[in-house]
Amino acid sequence: MSRVTRRALQWGAVYLGLALLPMAVVLARPPDEARGLGVEFGAMLGLLALAVMALQALVSGRHRWFGATLGFDNLLQFHRRMGLVALLLVVAHPSVMLVSRPAWLDYLDPREETLRALTLMGLLLATLLLVATSLWRLACGLSYERWRALHGVLAVAVVGGGLGHALMVGHYTAGGAGLLLALLIVMSLLLVAETRLLRPWRLRRRPWQVVETLPVRGEATTLVLAPVGRHRLAFAPGQFIWITLGDTPFQLQQHPFSIASSAERPERLAFTAKQMGDFTATLPEVAVGTWAFVEGPFGAFLPDARNPSGAVLIAGGIGVTPMMSILRTFADRSERLPLWLIYANPTWEEATFREELEALAERLRLEVIHVLDEPPEEWQGERGLVDRDLLARRLPADDGRRDYFICGPGPLMDAAEGALIELGIAPTRLYSDRFDIV
Template identity: 40%
Template sequence: MRSYCARLAVWIVIYLLFILGPLFALMLGSWPKPRDFWTEFSVALGYAGLAMMGLQFGLTARFRCITKPWGDDLIYHVHRRLSIIGVALVVVHPLILFVVQPQFLALLNTFTAPWRARFAALSTYSLIAIVVMAVWRKKLKLSYETWHISHMLLAVAAVAGGVIHMIGWGYYLVIPWKRALWIGMSVFWVGLLAYVRVIKPLFLIRRPYRVVEVREERGDTHTLVMLPEGHPGFRFAPGQWGWLTVWESPFKASGHPFVFSSSAAVSDGRVEMSIRNLGDFTSTIRTIPAGKRVYLDGPYGSFTVGDTPALHVLIAGGVGISPMMSIIRTFADRGDQRPVILVYGSRDWESVTFREELEILKPRLNLTIVHVLEDPPDGWTGEKGCIATVLLKRHLPLPYADHEYFICGPDIMMDAAENILDELGVPISRYRSEPPSFD
């Protein structure tokens, strides 16, 4: 826990340095004529807000040094929270000015306002649109792809508009090196987007994969079996995931994230992803022909087993079985005899994905399986309903806090499982959860 807090403190300091460093740089050298407190305060908020927005490009650039220590889901949560703070700072900046200097209200008229004010408006409206579309995407019925492309374009417009506005206004950016610093910083942040969308795909294009089989599984799920083509592939740890791009090229705006469900103990670079039919892209998986070229960006994620000898408790719901299958298959292939209990919730017996394979794998490792069915068949003597505290108490040995827990499934199930572990006195450091969504 202490090392966690120390790591958190270091990252917060680094973050603040990135935000405040360029602000303090503005105070070096000669200063322009000082204005009243509120004007200066509002300008500082504007600069800080823009620096925060720029840094968002760094958070989402899929750098493993950033995502690995915290997990991708946490980074995306932080990205969302910080964006809201950054946007609030940018929006409050003109609001304060309108109050202390009402003559600035005239700048709201786009037809008569100077260009520097028009760019400020472009930046601010883009940021507001980003927040509205991110928070209410589903209510607005925006497809993920449409939302994702708009999100990127609006983010670029917001940062570019903000910098052009600042340069146009001059004041703190009259001195050339200060101007160069802020322009350079903005180009760097936006360049990170180009890195993820253009440069990284150029690497991926030289490391394609071929689909060798599309296997039908129980529970409206299909497994894509892929082999690297002309390269050795990558190594992954069981529980990790990658971005899959199937159709045209890796430049396509949205790859889709899927966990590797296969064993990590293979020598030919083979990877499998087990994909449930949940929407427009996933419904097309069954139609992918063998031989199709695909692109994989990975591995990502920190939902991985370590080397502790503790009992591993895998709590899965629905397609959340995918990372657990990878863990179980890898344990079986490596002859790893550490004890594992799989608590696996499914709708009904017919939709239990990997049901037969789990039974085949069982003798090869120290595995206990507890199926929990929402809608059990007649004569079912196993667990029914949802995964609950009493259910876990029935199957887990004491002390509960000594085991390692892995949770993956629908959001509602994961929240419930985390609450149950809390009730059982399991500290947060003892469990990992992977949501099958970035929402």
């Protein structure tokens, strides 16, 4: 069992225990009034919904003690799926209770108790809005910064309002059970405060500065940062950072980027991004001298230089950036493990870093395999998709120890993962780096 799998199982057990803890406490000392199986089941769904919503702050908060070895992209996917689970629980909670006791529909009548009715409807609407704007941010016309602010406000409102609703009902939350539930919610809000307030406060003491803005092939831009002062950022090749550009770290503009530079040269920090979103489109205009604040490093996209079987790197487009950090670092360390890079692009002109990859192949035991969708007429290399046939033809037989790292557009990653599994590669030896929030 890999280290990442083992840690995922351990933290999964902790997560499940925390999610079920409020239910376990109230069921340990049930109230005297019996309200029927349907009503009680609906109440349990409500407690579970509130616990899951509270735990979202833990999953998405980039806490190193929690997700350092899991990979933030994996946590992000889990966060999104649990958001959908929370939505289903929030909808199921009143639905089951009202089906069991139709007379309680009066609670939703604003003519009876206006504040209570509006609170219940507001909680449901806020949860729907929270999930919908997360799944369809671009369709809603929200910039990343505005979505981030809205997401935070709605999340705090739903969790805080849910706690207030549970305490006001009081059937299960009287006494110690209510105190435990309140403690869980307060811990969640404290995690939010640590992420949004305390971390930027600490980052302001460790500023960086843009020292180079370089256009690169494939409509991409490389920004090179240098520390202002004597501090450095120790990172492993393949990791990523969150970056805020500007005079202060207290901004909604904070974006994740894979580090592209060598871990052996911490006096310079480089990342490369293609002009695809609202923020990345502005990178070519970033002036030298602009201040930056760096949070990190994060990520478990880490090849083992001690593995004699080496590693296979599969990249699509600008997804090559973490691979560049890996290759540059290994070259600076004179590592001799065998490496294969399968690099897919629409055209030859969009193959970012292709000249440097040729030079790195001379310094490393590296085979670079370019794959083009629209190759030029004289092209003699691979063309089409990264599929099972291509991988079987160009990669050596798997020995049960080699690791596989994949980064790029979602369709390429899905296809590469499926093809490798078809070839008998264990999923525990597949490492995928997925981000689609910038």
